[in-house]
Amino acid sequence: MAEKLAPEKRHDFIHNGQKVFEWDQTLEEVNMYITLPPNVHPKAFHCKIQSKHIEVGIKGNPPYLNHDLSAPVKTDCSFWTLEDDIMHITLQKREKGQTWASPILGQGQLDPYATDLEQKRLMLQRFQEENPGFDFSQAQFTGNCPDPRSFMGAAIMTLNPPPSQQTPHSPRRIPNRRVLIVGNYCHDVLIQNGSIVAETLGGAASFISNVLDSSSVSCELVSKVGHDFRYEVSHSPIVVPEKETTVFEAYFDLGIDGIGHADRVLKRVSACDPILPSDIPDSRFDFGMAVGVGGEILPETLEKMVEICDVVAVDIQALIRVFDPVDGAVKLVDLKESGFFHILHRIGFLKASSDEALFMDIEQMKQLCCVVVTNGEKGCRIYHKDDEMTVPPFLAKQVDPTGAGDSFLGGLVVGLVEGLSVPDAALLGNLFGSITVEHIGQPKFDLMMLQRVKDEVQKRKKQCNLSSSHNNDYNEFHERLSPARFSCVDSQLQPKLLVNGHSCDR
Ligand SMILES: Nc1ncnc2c1ncn2[C@@H]1O[C@H](COP(=O)(O)OP(=O)(O)OP(=O)(O)O)[C@@H](O)[C@H]1O
Ligand SMILES: O[C@H]1[C@H](O)[C@@H](O)[C@H](O)[C@@H](O)[C@H]1O
Numbered sequence: 041m042a043e044k045l046a047p048e049k050r051h052d053f054i055h056n057g058q059k060v061f062e063w064d065q066t067l068e069e070v071n072m073y074i075t076l077p078p079n080v081h082p083k084a085f086h087c088k089i090q091s092k093h094i095e096v097g098i099k100g101n102p103p104y105l106n107h108d109l110s111a112p113v114k115t116d117c118s119f120w121t122l123e124d125d126i127m128h129i130t131l132q133k134r135e136k137g138q139t140w141a142s143p144i145l146g147q148g149q150l151d152p153y154a155t156d157l158e159q160k161r162l163m164l165q166r167f168q169e170e171n172p173g174f175d176f177s178q179a180q181f182t183g184n185c186p187d188p189r190s191f192m193g194a195a196i197m198t199l200n201p202p203p204s205q206q207t208p209h210s211p212r213r214i215p216n217r218r219v220l221i222v223g224n225y226c227h228d229v230l231i232q233n234g235s236i237v238a239e240t241l242g243g244a245a246s247f248i249s250n251v252l253d254s255s256s257v258s259c260e261l262v263s264k265v266g267h268d269f270r271y272e273v274s275h276s277p278i279v280v281p282e283k284e285t286t287v288f289e290a291y292f293d294l295g296i297d298g299i300g301h302a303d304r305v306l307k308r309v310s311a312c313d314p315i316l317p318s319d320i321p322d323s324r325f326d327f328g329m330a331v332g333v334g335g336e337i338l339p340e341t342l343e344k345m346v347e348i349c350d351v352v353a354v355d356i357q358a359l360i361r362v363f364d365p366v367d368g369a370v371k372l373v374d375l376k377e378s379g380f381f382h383i384l385h386r387i388g389f390l391k392a393s394s395d396e397a398l399f400m401d402i403e404q405m406k407q408l409c410c411v412v413v414t415n416g417e418k419g420c421r422i423y424h425k426d427d428e429m430t431v432p433p434f435l436a437k438q439v440d441p442t443g444a445g446d447s448f449l450g451g452l453v454v455g456l457v458e459g460l461s462v463p464d465a466a467l468l469g470n471l472f473g474s475i476t477v478e479h480i481g482q483p484k485f486d487l488m489m490l491q492r493v494k495d496e497v498q499k500r501k502k503q504c505n506l507s508s509s510h511n512n513d514y515n516e517f518h519e520r521l522s523p524a525r526f527s528c529v530d531s532q533l534q535p536k537l538l539v540n541g542h543s544c545d546r
Contacts, residue, residue, distance in 0.1 A: 047161070053148040060105070060148075065158070067137050067165050070113075072129040074104075076122070087120040087129060089113065091386065094143075096127065108145040111138055112385070116347075137166060219252060219259040219453060220349055221245050222320065222341065223331035223358065224312055225269065225277055226286035228442060230480065232293055240481030241271040242288060244331035244355055244446040247482065249275055251450025251472050254485045255494070257457050262320055264312045264336065278319060284310045286334040289368075290442060304441070308334050308368040317344035325349045327453055330387075331446065332358035342383050351388035351456075355449060356396045375400040384408055391449050410462060412469075414448050416441070419470050422462055431466040432518055434525050436474035440481075447483070448473035458497050461504070463514050468493070471525055492524035 047064035050073065054060065061074040076085065080098055088095040091112045097103035109131065117132035131143065139159045141149040150158060228242030245263050252259045253274060261275035266284035269277065290304040314336045328349030330342050337358045346352050359380045360372045372395075375381060384390070385408045392400065394415045405411050406423035414420045419433035451472030455465025471493065476483050500517050 051150060051154070053142065053144065055148065063143050065133075065140055065162070067162055067169070068133055070131040070133060070140050070143050072127075072131070072143055074127040074129070076125045076127055078125065082122050085122065085127060087127065089115055089118045089120070089129070089131065091115050091134070092145075094129070094131075096129070105144075107147070110140050110142055110145050111135060114350075137162060218325045219257060219327045219329065219457065220320070220325040220345065221248055221252075221259055221261045221263075221275075221329045221331060222315055222337060222345060223248075223263060223329075223355075224286050224315070224334060224336045225263045225265050225271070225273065226288055226312075226333055227270070228481070229287065229289045229309075230440065230442070231289055231291050237292075238440070238480045240442075241273070242442065242481075243286070243333050244357070244443075244449070246273065247443040247446030247476065248329060248331055248450040248453070249273075250482050251447050251454060251485075254490055255450075255454040257454050260321065260325070262315055264315060264319070266310075266312050280313050283312050286310060286312045286336070288333065306370040308363045308370060311335065311363070314338050315341050317341055320344050320348070322348065326351070327457060328352040329449065329453060330354040330358050331449065333361075335361055335363065339379050339383060342380060342387075346383060346386040352386070353389035353391065353449060353453060354384075354387050355445070356390060356392040356400065357445075360396065360399050372396060372399045375405070389452070391445070391452070393445050412452065412466060414445050414469075414473065416444070420448070420466055422466055424462070429463060431463050431470060431514060433470050434474040434518075434522060436477050438477040439479060441477050442480075443482070444473040444476045447476035455497070459501055460497065464500060464504075464517055467514055467517055467521065468497070471521055475525065489524055493521065496520050496524060 047066065050062035050064045052059045053063055053072075061072050063070060063072045065071065074096060077098075084098050084100075086095075086097060086099055091114075092109050094105060094107060094109055095103045096105040112134040114132040114134050118130060120127060120129040122128075133140070139155060139162055141155050149155075223245035224243050225241065225246050226243040228238075228240045229236055230238040230240070243263065245261055249259055249261050259275070261277075263275070263277040264280055264283075265277040265286075267279065267281045269279065269285045286308065287310045289307045289309055291307070292304050311334045315332070316338070317340050320341065325348060328345040328351070330337050330345055330352060332355075342352075342354070342359075356375065359378045360375055362371050362373055363369070364371065375384075384405070387409050389410045389412060390400075390405055391412045391414065394413055397411075397413045400411075402411055402413070402423055406425060406428075409424075411423040412420055413423070417433055417436070417438070419431050421428060421430045448469040450469075452465045452469035454472075455468040456462070458465075460468070472485075475485065475489075496517070499520070
């Protein structure tokens with residue numbers, strides 16, 4: 041059935057009235073077909089595919105094509121072959137489902153009618169992939185065609201299983217996706233009114249793996265700790281015996297401004313070693329999460345991650361934090377000056393809190409990746425290309441904000457891995473973030489709550505499969521997740537409550 045939705049005919053790429061090559065596309069690939077000149081030895085042809093550029097020619101001559109591509113491609117899965125007198129170039133779309141109007145940036149674009157037809161065909165192909173038991177080849181859209189890239193998920197970008205992994209006539213089952221989490225565990229010391237009120241396991245990696253493990257999403261974690269690391273964790277860290285574990289002190293009474301809008305003041309009082317590319321396994325992952333807290337992620341570490349992971353989500357705190365040489369106070373630098381900027385066009389998601397977002401140019405970043413800005417009790421806002429939207433929060437009584445952003449990111453990735461759209465996945469992020477603020481340290485998620493969330497996620501996916509009108513109705517999903525969320529509020533109250541830095545009663 042899927043083959044009925046394969047490209048029916050190739051498009052001609054015309055330049056100066058002359059056909060330069062033919063091309064077509066599927067959900068995953070753009071194919072270019074170039075007729076080769078006769079009497080040239082096959083070994084003389086060359087083709088260089090870079091993530092946003094292509095060069096084709098005969099060695100020793102000026103290139104025949106030397107152009108930027110319309111959109112980024114995955115270079116490790118793109119390739120070229122020579123078949124008789126045709127060079128066939130297969131470009132693997134970095135953003136699966138994106139409709140390309142031309143392979144070459146700014147030239148030879150399909151007209152709007154042809155683009156629309158192309159988008160409809162890809163959308164049906166997408167339906168077909170999602171529902172292998174049905175035949176969509178005769179289906180038609182009325183009205184505007186949804187975007188095959190975002191319909192039922194930006195997760196479609198790379199997270200959906202290749203058709204070969206799906207069994208016909210069985211409900212769609214996403215195999216256990218592999219997530220790589222990179223960032224150091226740390227010791228968190230919470231200080232209020234000059235006294236230590238809690239010492240807990242910290243580090244974004246710990247909060248995120250807690251969410252992923254609780255949601256049965258398989259993950260591998262790369263983290264470094266010192267000889268003094270004092271927690272039992274399910275993903276063993278690399279121990280550096282001559283070093284101490286990274287320690288953060290969080291002061292809850294130093295950072296309150298005039299309108300009471302406050303957070304903690306953070307100080308890094310010791311730092312373990314950075315994570316090097318060689319510490320990261322060489323295998324491939326579906327999703328990577330660069331989630332350092334104390335400057336342990338280096339540009340070369342992130343580079344390795346984008347090489348080996350299909351999609352990488354980055355917490356901006358891993359990139360823009362600098363530490364006062366005297367007292368370790370955390371300060372932020374602009375993302376452009378962070379030393380990571382050149383890699384950011386290769387990441388999928390950038391998460392920042394509203395304070396951290398002041399250190400980037402959202403307008404610029406949203407063109408490169410999907411930007412998610414969390415805003416405490418107000419939920420979060422998503423920015424991608426020309427779209428933006430607010431995703432509503434869940435009601436919570438805040439005890440300790442530490443780790444809310446991390447759990448949010450964990451929930452977002454769980455949602456994406458499960459195949460939800462980005463806004464739906466962000467709603468899951470809000471859910472896990474809201475539960476985290478009600479605890480000091482790592483929250484223990486209630487099993488009933490987790491089961492109800494899983495059930496609601498499955499229902500949501502089915503609903504979106506059946507009707508595209510459900511896609512924009514996040515309120516409904518929110519309403520259905522809320523009862524699940526409240527089933528997990530502990531009856532045992534936490535002794536100390538820190539609400540925006542202030543103690544208060546529940
Ligand atoms: N008081 C709250 N009530 C409800 N939800 C909250 C609250 N605080 C945080 N959240 C949820 O957690 C998400 C992340 O919170 P926040 O924006 O405070 O992140 P953050 O500053 O990065 O946190 P941290 O650095 O402490 O990990 C929010 O988008 C929201 O969904
Ligand atoms: O455990 C916390 C948590 O991971 C926070 O997200 C991070 O900002 C802190 O530095 C860390 O100590």
